[in-house]
Amino acid sequence: KAGVTQTPRYLIKTRGQQVTLSCSPISGHRSVSWYQQTPGQGLQFLFEYFSETQRNKGNFPGRFSGRQFSNSRSEMNVSTLELGDSALYLCASSLAGPGANVLTFGAGSRLTVL
Amino acid sequence: EDKVVQSPLSLVVHEGDTVTLNCSYEVTNFRSLLWYKQEKKAPTFLFMLTSSGIEKKSGRLSSILDKKELFSILNITATQTGDSAIYLCAGNYGGSQGNLIFGKGTKLSVKP
Numbered sequence: 001k002a003g004v005t006q007t008p009r010y011l012i013k014t015r016g017q018q019v020t021l022s023c024s025p026i027s028g029h030r031s032v033s034w035y036q037q038t039p040g041q042g043l044q045f046l047f048e049y050f051s052e053t054q055r056n057k058g059n060f061p062g063r064f065s066g067r068q069f070s071n072s073r074s075e076m077n078v079s080t081l082e083l084g085d086s087a088l089y090l091c092a093s094s095l096a097g098p099g100a101n102v103l104t105f106g107a108g109s110r111l112t113v114l
Numbered sequence: 115e116d117k118v119v120q121s122p123l124s125l126v127v128h129e130g131d132t133v134t135l136n137c138s139y140e141v142t143n144f145r146s147l148l149w150y151k152q153e154k155k156a157p158t159f160l161f162m163l164t165s166s167g168i169e170k171k172s173g174r175l176s177s178i179l180d181k182k183e184l185f186s187i188l189n190i191t192a193t194q195t196g197d198s199a200i201y202l203c204a205g206n207y208g209g210s211q212g213n214l215i216f217g218k219g220t221k222l223s224v225k226p
Contacts, residue, residue: 042218
């Protein structure tokens with residue numbers, strides 16, 4: 001079966017712009033989690049959605065937001081981009097959530113902010 | 115504050131060597147500890163540990179959890195260049211409705 005699909009894989013933006021990243025989970029998975037990965041901080045949790053509801057949220061500013069659609073696909077948005085937002089953004093899906101099931105990760109979206 | 119600490123942060127070995135990667139955790143409402151391998155982009159699942167003292171094995175990789183001392187180790191025997199990757203450890207906090215907290219990872223480089 002198809003894995004977790006993230007688009008776009010690479011993108012370059014400038015400071016002040018906004019970006020939207022997309023994640024299609026494994027079929028049947030209802031939970032989608034987003035992580036930011038940087039060399040200095042490792043994987044940091046952004047938020048988790050389950051059945052279109054945000055269930056958990058990490059310690060990121062309000063510029064980071066997300067949503068989940070009825071088909072479980074999820075998007076995350078970062079507004080007013082800063083240089084420090086340059087990172088690999090990973091999406092992961094699971095049946096019922098990271099607390100209950102093993103996560104399956106996508107290949108990530110590499111964001112570079114100039 | 116919940117935290118997961120991995121050591122060493124990076125490691126260089128030669129093919130055939132045995133390596134041990136360490137992960138200590140302080141996680142409230144602990145449920146399980148997971149290991150992932152990240153080669154290019156997507157971390158791939160290796161092990162999930164819930165019980166203390168029970169070793170899990172998969173080929174040359176094995177892992178064990180000590181819930182009293184709050185740590186886990188990942189062993190790789192007879193390393194190969196294909197083992198070069200970042201190895202991530204994550205603690206499950208908050209129970210079944212909870213989430214994962216990741217360590218910063220150990221970057222393993224295996225030289226031929």
